[in-house]
Amino acid sequence: MEKELGSLRRNRTSNTSQSSGFERNPAHVAMPDSSELIDQLSLLYELSLSVGATLEPAENAAAFAGTLAARKDLEGAAVWRWNEAGNGLHLLHATPSSYAEAEALPADHALVQRLRADASVSAHASDPEFKPLATGRAARGGALAALRLGDLGFLEFYDSRREAAFPPRELRQLDPVLVKFEQALRGGRSHQQLEEEVERRVRTEEALRRSRSQLSALVQNLQDAVLLESEERELLLVNQACCDLFEIPQPPEALSGADCAAAAEAAKHLFSDPSVLTDRVEVILDAGEPVLAETLHMDDGRIVERDYVPVDFGNETTGHLWKYRDVTKQRRLDARLQERERAYRRLVESASDIIYRCDRDGCFTYVNPVAAEVTGYTHDELVGEHFTTLVRPDHRERLVRFYRNQIEEEISDTRREFPIVTADGDKRWVSQQVQLVREDGAVVGVQAIARDITERKRAVEALQKSEARFRTMFERHSAPMLLIDPESGAIRDANAAAAEFYGYTDTEWEQLHIQDINDLPADEVAARRADAEGGEQNTFVFPHRLKSGETRTVEVRSTPIEVHGTALLFSIIHDITAREEAREKLRRSEERWRRLVESNRDPIQITVDGTIRYINPAGARIFGAEAPGEIIGRSPTDFAAEPDVLEKLRARNRQLARGEPTEPMEHTIQRLDGEERTVVSYSQPIEYKGESAAQTVIRDVTEQREAEEELRHLKDFYEQVLDAMPIDLAIFGPEGRYEYVTPSAISDPERREHVIGMTDVEYAQERGYDLETARRRLNAIRRVARTREMEQFEETIEDHDGNLRHFIRFVTPVVQDGAVVNVLGYGLEITQRKQTETKLRDAKEQAEASLAAKERFLATMSHEVRTPLNAVLGMAQLLARTDLTEDQRSYLQSIRFSGDTLLTLLDTVLDFAKLEAGEVDLEQVAFDPVRLAHHVRDMLRSKAKESDLDFRIEADPQLPTSVVGDAARVGQILTNLGSNALKFTDDGSVVICVEEGPASAAPADDPETPTWITFRVEDTGIGIPPEQQDRIFGHFNQADADTGETRKEPREGTGLGLAIVQTLVDQMGGTIDLESTPGEGAVFTVRLPFATDGAESTWNGEAISGAGPDLAHISSPDMPSSEEAVASALHEDPHEERLSGTRLLVVEDNETNQVVVRDLLVGWGAEVDVVGDGAAALERLDTTTYDLVLMDVQMPRMDGLEATRRLRHDLGSDVPVIALTASMLRENRQEAFAAGMDAFVSKPFKSESLYRTVAEHLPEAKPPAVPMPDSSAAPSSSDAPSVINLTFLRENMGGAEAVWDVATTFRDQADAFVDDLAAARDTGDDGRLGDLFHSMKSAAQLVGAERLGQLAKTLDHTDPPYPPDRLNAIAEAAREARAALDERIVDLDGG
DSSP, X not given: OHHHHHHHHHHSSSOTTSOOGGGSOOOOOOOOOHHHHHHHHHHHHHHHHHSSSOSOHHHHHHHHHHHHHHHTTOSEEEEEEEOTTSSEEEEEEEESTTSOSOSEEETTOHHHHHHHHOSEEEEETTSTTHHHHOOGGGGGSSEEEEEEETTTEEEEEEETTOSSOOOHHHHHTTHHHHHHHHHHHHHHHHHHHHHHHHHHHHHHHHHHHHHHXXXXXXXXXXXXXXXXXXXXXXXXXXOHHHHHHTTOOSOGGGGTTOBHHHHHHHHGGGBSSGGGGTHHHHHHHHHTOOEEEEEEEBTTSOEEEEEEEEEEETTEEEEEEEEEEEOHHHHHHHHHHHHHHHHHHHHHHHOSSEEEEEETTSBEEEEOHHHHHHHSOOHHHHTTSBGGGSBOHHHHHHHXXXXXXXXHHTOOEEEEEEEEEOTTSOEEEEEEEEEEEEETTEEEEEEEEEEEOHHHHHHHHHHHHHHHHHXXXXXXXXXXXXXXXXXXXXXXXXXXXXXXXXOOOHHHHXXXXXXXXXXXXXXXXXHHHHHHHHTSOOEEXXXXXXXXXXXXEEEEEEEEEEETTEEEEEEEEEEOHHHHHHXXXXXXXXXXXXXXXXXXSSOEEEEETTEEEEEOHHHHHHTTOSSGGGTTTSOGGGGBSSHHHHHHHHHHHHHHHTTOOOOOEEEEEEOTTSOEEEEXXXXXXXXXXXXXXXXXXXXXXXXXXXXXXXXXXXXXXXXXXXHHOSSEEEEEOTTSOEEEEOGXXXXXXXXXXXXXXXXXXXXXXXXXXXXXXXXXHHHHHHHHHHHOOOEEEEEEEEOTTSOEEEEEEEEEEEEETTEEEEEEEEEEEOHHHHHHHHHHHHHHHHHHHHHHHHHHHHHHHHHHHHHHHHHHHHHHHHHTTSOOOHHHHHHHHHHHHHHHHHHHHHHHHHHHHHHHTTOOOOOOEEEOHHHHHHHHHHHHHHHHHHTTOEEEEEEOTTSOSOEEXXXXXXXXXXXXHHHHHHHTOSSSEEEEEEEEOSOOSSOTTOTTOOEEEEEEEEEOSSOOOHHHHTTTTSTTOOOOOOOSOOOSSOOOOOSOHHHHHHHHHHHTTOEEEEEEETTTEEEEEEEEEEBOOSOOOOOOSOOOTTOOTTSSOOOOTTSOOHHHHHHHHTTOOTTTTTTTTOEEEEEOSOHHHHHHXXXXXXXXXXXXXXESSHHHHHHHHHHSOOSEEEEESSOSSSOHHHHHHXXXXXXXXXXXXXXXXXXXXXXXXXXXXXXXXXEEEESSOOHHHHHHHHHHHSTTOOOOOOOOOOOOOOOOOOSSOOSOXXXXXXXXXXXXXXXXXXXXXXXXXXXXXXXXXXXXHHHTOHHXXXXXXXXXXXXXXXXXXXXXHHHHHHHHTSOSSOOHHHHHHHHHHHHHHHHHHHHHHHHHHHO
16 A cells, blocks of 8 residues: 555655655744643642632632642732612622722723723733722732623732733633632522522512412412312312302312312203313313303302413412302393394384483484484485484574584483474474483483474464464463364463363463373374264373373363364363372372281281280291181280280380380390290371270391391491402492491501592592502503403502502492392502512523523534534445455444444434424324334334344224324334334343223314324333333433343443434323333333324335434335445445536535545446535526535535525526535535525535435436445544544545545645635634634545644634634644644655
8 A cells, every 4th residue: 555655646746755744944933941831730730629619609719719829929909890770880809808909890980991891801010000990908019900800890809019900811821710609609699599599489488378278278269169279170269159150068168179170060951051060171271261251040040150271370270260250130131122222222213202322412323213204314425414414594593503503501301392494404393302411421422302383383372273263262261271283292272271270381282192191002092082072982081191200090081072173172171189189198008008907028017905806827837826716815925935025015015005106126035936036016096996005016127136146247247258368359339438348458558447438549649659550550440340240460669668559459249139239349469479570580591591502502513513423424435435354344344333333322312402492293194003013123123123022013903094193203112112122122022002092081082082003012121120110212322130140241322212202292282101020021112193194105104203212223124234335335336426527516615525525426427526615606506507406504704605606696597406414403404405406415425315315306317226235433532632543544445535625625724724824814704713623624534634633623613703822722723633644644655
């Protein structure tokens, strides 16, 4: 090989005799003295050890400042930290303690201001700026230095003996350890905050416990049925109203902890539809959304409304609150009101008079059909028009003034006649009555009933013509007389006697109908008029109403007459009121007496001369008799229970005998059965059947007195309870006035009595409180009283100290007999809860940010590992094409085997990170679950053969052949479980069972009902001990049972396989169970739900990701083993010449990776061009035609994404573009496709993967045959960084020519790197520097330039500006690597 290298070297134009950048004279860098370097390292070491040993910031500060002062022989050192308010700093520690003469520094101190802008400050007393910067003893002279500690504060030290300021280099020496010191201080602060948070949480939980107790007492007093259950449906709180509604005999306090589901099952028979307490409840709980006023019908006809509110803590539901209200009376009342409204509308629409409404401005808002019929205008023509549109012009102004005055003066009712003009110009007269319309007490318009009196007007005119013939007789008659139109009932005339009797003037008579004075129904009055007109009857008795409102009974004699051809009724009226009243009075008196005495619930007795002569049935019962006859004839004194009562009764009898009134008397009687009752008797003298008698009414008040006593005790008790409660509670009247208030609800408890009768607004005005808050409360109270719906709201108020306090207010109606009698208002302070919620939300956001940072870190690490790994695996694939010895084939097998292990481990960690971050989207495809299980078995079969295990599938033949779900993720679950079973089973069998179940409770024909399929993986392996089974699904956990057996091989893995399985099963809505006995095996049972929409299976067995993360390598049974693959690779390449005739462009900034990709493609027969960035690629593509482009994503000058976008848009090219990148983030893949790329190949790639992707996207390419398997290995490195190590190139490149190619390519890259680095530094181009570091890091590691690679990697992860010493170091490392590479190649050539 050395001779070949020498020959090749002599034949190349770029040989070592040519000049290169390594021969230039680099600038000499001053190196520190070795003893000084040792002292510096020792100082940093001791300072590093001084911090982090404790979580107390002050102790860390003391240790650090003391060590620094002692080691650097300083006179003083101090640590200052920003206070919590951020308006100044306080002294955390000073060494010695007398150094700092003040405990705090203001934020505007000159030193603090300087440190805001600069990371460090160094000054000396000889400097003019020293004095304002000095603190403490430093003001006396000497040197002062301060170093900023991030945003925590700063470190200050001082030495009066120094003659100059501390040099910057000396301060920068402390940078590495200051980072650790800052981290220790941050950790200490976080620890303090954590302890404070724990203490606050304990206080919060105690407050919540008290609040719950108070809430329970309050709930018990609510009339609505209230029930609170936990997330597991365990009863937490229930009131008596709920027990009564569901007919639960136990008291509420005995039900705590009961199973709500079982209770609902027992009570469902009370409802017309029992499912409302079972299935419907489950639906509501699954939805997790509030439900308000859901109507339920009970079996006894009652109607209740149900409310449901999930009780949330953060984003998690922790309980369920249910409330039931009996709304039977309300619903029935609503139905009656609706029926009345419909009847009223029918009445209005069918009325014979004009009915309309106007707003305050006089515009029509409603007119009935009669209005349109009389006026000749349509409904739509009238609505919106002013009412004067219909009024005759000469009457308009007077009417406007008249009705404006009615509205402004709020005159409730007026009557007026006026002429109107119809649509066809006809003039008609109307008489209308107008009433005000009010809403919420304010006048919003008027409503009117107008009658067409045109005919009456004409009749009056006719009567006037014949008036002379009978006016004298008519006017002079002493009896009231009326002339009535028999058709309309209009009163055409009335004499003076009628005017006097009824009280109407002549003008008023003209506007009246007989119906206006006759109180009988209109149809009955009309019928009587018809009888009189027909002569069938001429004498009637009617109730007539006078103008004063008084009703008189009159006898009317009506005779039909004709006046000037007009038929009228001539009626003579006689007032018979007195006669009828006397008759009616007598009748009512007798009836009243009879009903009063016989049916009165109060006992009534009549005594004559001390003997009971009459007693009603109620009176007999109060004395214990079944009939009055048992009592009549006895004396009331016979039932006196005590001697003093007997004397009182005798005294009252004597007083009654004298005819004197008596006072009510409360006393005790003894019934016939011996029972004593408390009664109150009322006696008065009367005449009974011609004799002087006494009437006594007796009222039994026994239960009333007992209830009053009990109520008095209860009132005292509840007032004491309410007064002691720390909640704001008040009882209001329906109008919002206080009737009761607890002391905690009034800032001055002594004013409790004063506030009674006031509203919140009145009290706020008096006390000078916020009126807007008071108005909102008052409006809520009145709204609840009106709507009968409970309301709750939150409000924030400021207390006397200026602190904001948060409350939740509840306002609920108190309904009795269908009417709201009171409104209950109560409030709970939730200030601490609000503060806790804010902190929890902040903590959640921090956790999410931490999770995202972790994901980015893993993705970045993946990119950094995959970039060099791609070169390693690529070189291994090229090596497989060369002639190898048996030992070399074995080495290659190990490289490829270890490469697969590393790549699998990397993919597993990334997959787990994506699952943990919730970034895995479940696909929905149709697949056959049994076929999927067989596919997993085929993938794992080679591992089973190695251990000679019985590996089989057992499937239920009745399983559906097509279900819808994520086939790839199900395959991943089975592969992980199967891999574990094979790994931990040395002999026996591994069985994957597939069967249907468990059965769903939903109807079988329900399309929404999922099909549950059970996958069970059984093995006869070592088993899992019980104590390890609880943590087996955790992160990075593996279970291993010590069975005493000798293992065939070590059990290796990441410990993430089962954690991934658990996460996937949870995301799919399934379950996973474990049963295991050590030494006998384990059974993992997975149950998953799937949709069955009848679609045929479309899954082709691909895309099972993460297969076998805990196995080092799994070969497909369709592929040769690793040994076979290496052997076959030594003799033939199945892709050789497959790409013959194709021209490809490789765009890659890393020159080493350029070589790998180019040599693979050239080996397959392709013609390959290589460029280093996107801009160069566009220049080539603009002038040259290629069949396909392989494009790196991250490159200098122009990245692959921008190059692809310009290729598509600017050049209009559709040439296939395949992305080459080490990134595994989903968004990076999405960005690649969005930019216009056609495919995605991840580094490190396998040769068959690269070939398949290229072949699939070539024009008219056929799908390639299954290529040879590929193994890859990670490069090994020495324990310490070396200048150059060509071992990797010797062992992994395919022949001497490939070694020379890579080595000389890197030499040229290193040469150019030094020049480009110097140019970028001179121009300050940080972007170009970053591109250089990114390109160099993987290339240097590939050729074994470990020191150069580590420096490039460090700088690639450093934000600019880059430290000058690091830039000098990497330039020197590049020159060293260039020189060492020349020497090694010379050695090889010389050898």
